[in-house]
Amino acid sequence: MCVDNFFTGSKKNVAHLLSNPDFELMRHDVTFPLYVEVDRIFNLACPASPVHYQFDPVQTTKTSVHGAINMLGLAKRIKARIFQASTSEVYGDPEIHPQPESYWGKVNPVGPRSCYDEGKRCAETLFFDYFRQHKLDIKVVRIFNTYGPRMHPNDGRVVSNFIVQAIKGEDITIYGDGSQTRSFCYVDDLIDGFVRMMNTPDGVTGPVNLGNPGEFTMLELAERVLRLTASRSKLSFKPLPADDPKQRQPDIRLAGELLGWKPKVDLEEGLKRTIHYFRHVVAN
Numbered sequence: 001m002c003v004d005n006f007f008t009g010s011k012k013n014v015a016h017l018l019s020n021p022d023f024e025l026m027r028h029d030v031t032f033p034l035y036v037e038v039d040r041i042f043n044l045a046c047p048a049s050p051v052h053y054q055f056d057p058v059q060t061t062k063t064s065v066h067g068a069i070n071m072l073g074l075a076k077r078i079k080a081r082i083f084q085a086s087t088s089e090v091y092g093d094p095e096i097h098p099q100p101e102s103y104w105g106k107v108n109p110v111g112p113r114s115c116y117d118e119g120k121r122c123a124e125t126l127f128f129d130y131f132r133q134h135k136l137d138i139k140v141v142r143i144f145n146t147y148g149p150r151m152h153p154n155d156g157r158v159v160s161n162f163i164v165q166a167i168k169g170e171d172i173t174i175y176g177d178g179s180q181t182r183s184f185c186y187v188d189d190l191i192d193g194f195v196r197m198m199n200t201p202d203g204v205t206g207p208v209n210l211g212n213p214g215e216f217t218m219l220e221l222a223e224r225v226l227r228l229t230a231s232r233s234k235l236s237f238k239p240l241p242a243d244d245p246k247q248r249q250p251d252i253r254l255a256g257e258l259l260g261w262k263p264k265v266d267l268e269e270g271l272k273r274t275i276h277y278f279r280h281v282v283a284n
């Protein structure tokens with residue numbers, strides 16, 4: 001069963017599954033209780049891109065916090081194993097590099113990103129309290145920047161922005177001087193990590209970082225996208241948004257030890273596959 005309120009998601013992304021008798025799609029907002037019978041719950045509901053999560057910040061916090069309470073309540077009622085898609089944003093603008101799971105983070109509690117960062121932090125707190133207090137079977141991963149086909153063309157995150165701008169021949173928007181770095185994980189690698197984590201024995205709770213440690217500046221990313229799309233777009237520099245982290249890179253040693261996981265798709269290959277997808281979307 002797939003549950004979504006379609007705030008940033010699209011039915012088109014699951015259209016190919018609708019004819020499968022084992023697949024059910026339900027429009028539902030996780031800030032309201034849900035009564036279904038399932039064995040396992042993946043709690044992924046939450047806008048993840050700053051433009052979307054800052055559109056209605058109160059709803060963003062509600063989605064993370066009330067959403068976690070409702071999904072944990074459901075898991076408790078039906079005795080289901082429950083997985084939480086947490087985020088590298090729980091580390092905020094980190095003082096150590098790369099970030100291991102033991103790092104508590106440096107997060108602004110009152111800034112424009114706080115609805116997302118603090119919402120996800122509170123969701124983690126709820127997961128671990130349900131684990132300690134109610135013995136719930138929880139699995140928590142902290143996802144670092146992930147990209148790939150089926151992202152929304154107006155998602156607002158850097159990989160899709162650059163690709164769509166390059167394909168359309170529009171200026172590539174770079175915030176700041178482009179020297180800030182990010183690591184980019186291809187979606188198939190991430191999902192492989194999700195499945196491995198969900199299948200770990202009882203008591204393996206995480207949090208576990210999932211991401212690709214390869215680190216690139218925004219300028220390097222823009223140059224690669226321009227080359228792979230053979231685009232003549234120019235670079236356009238804009239001021240850095242508030243609380244934008246300067247550097248972010250996952251320490252994935254724990255994922256290696258616990259899950260035998262490491263990313264396989266490098267940036268070059270992942271960008272090629274994503275560009276292929278966006279060429280089709282932009283053309284239609």
Ligand SMILES: NC(=O)c1ccc[n+]([C@@H]2O[C@H](COP(=O)([O-])OP(=O)(O)OC[C@H]3O[C@@H](n4cnc5c(N)ncnc54)[C@H](O)[C@@H]3O)[C@@H](O)[C@H]2O)c1
Nearest residue numbers: 005006007008009029030044045046048085087143145146
């Ligand atoms: N992609 C990344 O780089 C990244 C990084 C860290 C964490 N995450 C987390 O992974 C999860 C999925 O992210 P994504 O990149 O696929 O983003 P996305 O925006 O593509 O997907 C989020 C989905 O949640 C749905 N949703 C939002 N609010 C909801 C609500 N109140 N009730 C029901 N559904 C709701 C949206 O419609 C959408 O389908 C999110 O929880 C996000 O915070 C993603």
